Amino acid sequence: MRCATVHSLAPECLLYPRDPQAEQNAYVQAAHVALAYSPSVYQHTNATLLIDVTYSLRLFGGIRLIVQGLRQQLKRLKLQVQSSVAPTATGAWLLAQAAQHSAQHFAQRSTQQSAQYSARHSVQHSPRYACGQATLERLLDRLPCAVLPSAQPHLVWLKAIGCETLGGMRALPRNGLQRRVGIALLAELEHAYTQTVWRQAPYLAPEQFIEQLDLLDRLEHTEALASFAERLALRLCTWLAAKQYALRSATLELHHERGRHACPPTTLELAFGEPVWLMAQLMPLLRERLSRQSLVWPVVALTLRSQALAVQSTRSATLFPDPLHAPADYRRLLDLLCARLGADHVLQPAPLADHRPEIANNWAPLDASTVVATSAVGPLTERPFWLLAEPLALSVSDDRPIYYGPLQLLRGPERIESGWWDHLRIARDYFVAQDQQAVRYWIYRERDTEQARWFLHGLFA
């Protein structure tokens, strides 16, 4: 039917061009969801996935929970499916096909599960779970012959002899049927009822995750981008679950205008101190990185790529919080803090072996490569807890330093004279002083100057 005809017949129709690439992407995503439940996932004709869950039943607590889990995850990815369960792969496939035909609406995908069980009830006339052989035979017997692909050339003849269902076809004399319709149809019928083993190569997920999402509109705000990035991240997490991988780093490319005014894409690097594989671990960092990014041009598409991968560390669930797992949480916290505050504002100690207090007290931006030296030069006397970033010059009255009042010298001097080899030479006498409110200060006097110059350098906390 032409587009013009459709519009003339039904003006309220919305027409969308078919996108085979998008269909293929959706198909692959569904396969990734299924791979989290069983390694034996087969791609079958007519956008069908066959999942052999025989060996996963016990792990996931039964077929009902498996089907529920699958359906929930597919729903989060916004995919519609027809699912069915049967002891044989072909049987499950036929049940799902029949449900799709009988349901008048179009479903994007049919998922069928071979070898054991259940499905959903949205179409009342065709229940699609057969957990036992007897139920399977009863359900299959009711299906029309048209669901079998090899029966297509013989449909008219079958209808003429009054054989409309699979059950009717099974009741016909086998030799006569084989002579008239050939061996292929009979073999297919046989598989649907009895063959429990599916002999095909299973689907394998790709080794790298690269997925692109075209936005419907040009977006200029990172807040709006976050919801689309979340959709990509969900697919990434599904893929990670299928491959049992954890993510160490990834890149998110923001594509700008194409064509004549093409701009290079903006690339966001996402690096995780601790490998992640769950949405709850991945999304906060992604959101913070996006919110810090300023957009120069509007964004038309997003591409998410996995870069460095690791194997998921299996951790057994514990009843009480386990301090052994706290370091992993702490590294995730550091990632998050760095993403929002910037690495320059998350400081860790990097003490240097030097006698000059301001040089020894070195704080470095957080970086995995920085090794904290635990054995710097230990001071001989107690040092103040707080150091001023810049020593504060004190006024002098009566030969005595003043800082909101005259200071009493409690202890000293401690002479620190060092740094003749670089330009930061110091020659100081340090004293511990106390003011009227009993606050203890660490002050020093410059030894080089003619006049006594006093400076405040720290506070004992």
Next chain:
Amino acid sequence: MPISAITPLCPSASLLKLHPALWRGSQLGTRAGPTVSTGFAALDAELPGNGWPTGALIELLTPHSGIGEIRLLRAALHAQPSPQPVVLLQPPYQPNIACWSDWRFGPQRLLHLTPQRARDAYWAAEQILKNGSCAALLFWAHPVQTSVLKRLHLAAQSSQTLFFMFRPHSVQNDASPAVLRVLLSAEPTGALTLSILKRRGPSCGHPITLASPSSELFSTITHDPMDRPAPAQPQPRHVATPLAD
């Protein structure tokens, strides 16, 4: 009908066993969550649960920095499991690593955050509390809205992190959701005086004086602090050198 006929004469024993959140007005509340000893027996005796409560907002009101506020927390920080970090959020000055190491803490346990905006600081505090992997969070913030305090107090309840907020003396009459508010002031002798403004239990009428903790520095001073004159400034000397014959 006499009252004693309705209620037993001594209900305290049975009533108090009913629920840990139930206590008499005249006695200290019991704390269901874990507490960390302050290291000072006099202070422990005045706190519900005999120590600093974890997973709750504690406010320390100080007139200014440098009166011994970190030394007060030293024992509590030592009592926390050793690999867990201590976060200093927006401290007024730079923390000195030498002093921290001198107190026998590993330097890798310290994290120093200097957010640029107040909103970032609140966000960071909330994330640290929700994450729960840190032993303690020390947060310097002024001014703070009550809504922020409430939010941080709620976030603190999700973890076992010790959470101290340092605020100035001027806010002592303001309302606060903190479970414990302590006013710190220094004595001229170097001792630290604590007045508990708010706790679960009766108001604490008397201030608690904690002697200056023994340390290498101050233990050497046996006498009372005396005013010592500043040492004389060295003067360059000009001595006439006799010329050689």
